[in-house]
Amino acid sequence: MRYIEPHAHMVSRTTDDYVSMALAGCQTVCEPAFWAGFDRSSVDGFYDYFCQLTEHEPKRAAKFGLTHYCWLCINPKESEDLKLAREVIDLVPKFLDRPNVLGIGEIGLNKNTRNELTALEAHIDLAARHDQLILVHTPHLEDKLKGTKLIVDALKSDKRIRPERVIIDHVEEHTIELTLDAGFWAGMTLYPESKCTAARAVDMIEMYGGERLWMNSACDWGVSVPLAVPRAALEMRSRGHDHAMIDKLVYGNPRAFLGQCAKFKD
Numbered sequence: 001m002r003y004i005e006p007h008a009h010m011v012s013r014t015t016d017d018y019v020s021m022a023l024a025g026c027q028t029v030c031e032p033a034f035w036a037g038f039d040r041s042s043v044d045g046f047y048d049y050f051c052q053l054t055e056h057e058p059k060r061a062a063k064f065g066l067t068h069y070c071w072l073c074i075n076p077k078e079s080e081d082l083k084l085a086r087e088v089i090d091l092v093p094k095f096l097d098r099p100n101v102l103g104i105g106e107i108g109l110n111k112n113t114r115n116e117l118t119a120l121e122a123h124i125d126l127a128a129r130h131d132q133l134i135l136v137h138t139p140h141l142e143d144k145l146k147g148t149k150l151i152v153d154a155l156k157s158d159k160r161i162r163p164e165r166v167i168i169d170h171v172e173e174h175t176i177e178l179t180l181d182a183g184f185w186a187g188m189t190l191y192p193e194s195k196c197t198a199a200r201a202v203d204m205i206e207m208y209g210g211e212r213l214w215m216n217s218a219c220d221w222g223v224s225v226p227l228a229v230p231r232a233a234l235e236m237r238s239r240g241h242d243h244a245m246i247d248k249l250v251y252g253n254p255r256a257f258l259g260q261c262a263k264f265k266d
């Protein structure tokens with residue numbers, strides 16, 4: 001089996017995780033910029049993080065035969081500090097030309113606050129001005145439906161944004177349809193405790209078909225499983241999906257979306 005891990009926070013993972021992913025058939029890993037588990041004290045923390053994502057982590061991944069790409073932004077949680085958000089958004093363009101940067105992400109909302117929405121709109125503007133792909137993080141649990149609607153509205157109201165160049169991640173049963181109906185791609189995050197299990201993800205594939213959908217582990221510093229995507233492929237196989245369908249979901253679809261960025265090579 002071959003697969004692309006389209007959303008993983010590898011700076012938080014061990015070299016054993018890279019080995020396991022490579023053994024399972026992972027060819028490429030993509031890392032959105034995210035919250036580190038603690039709030040950074042200044043824009044300098046983001047400068048160092050962006051250097052890590054664009055210089056150090058690709059070299060670490062290459063040692064295990066994996067190609068590493070990343071996305072840049074200030075995450076919604078730390079965007080609550082609008083002064084910091086503006087400083088980081090001004091910093092991002094200095095890194096956009098680096099060879100492993102695919103676009104702006106993971107932007108979005110966390111608690112659906114006014115400040116988060118302001119930072120989201122600034123990120124959408126940044127992506128439009130620089131013709132970048134967008135990867136969106138949607139809020140958790142009770143905030144998810146309202147947050148997803150706010151995000152879709154913000155994206156739709158900027159006429160420069162083409163929905164086929166945006167993926168809205170962490171969709172669940174109550175947000176997948178509004179995401180796909182609006183023309184966006186949808187990502188399903190496979191988590192052991194929240195978000196979506198493999199069984200639920202495959203249910204959604206069976207309900208909505210396999211178009212404009214991908215699966216990811218979103219493995220990070222918290223409880224998460226770096227091999228969640230190949231495990232979901234096993235779930236598909238146990239239900240009788242054929243090789244072509246599995247390959248489309250875990251390889252072809254992420255390749256099609258990410259390939260809209262000319263820098264992406266698999």
Ligand SMILES: [Zn+2]
Nearest residue numbers: 032034106218
């Ligand atoms: Zn993430």
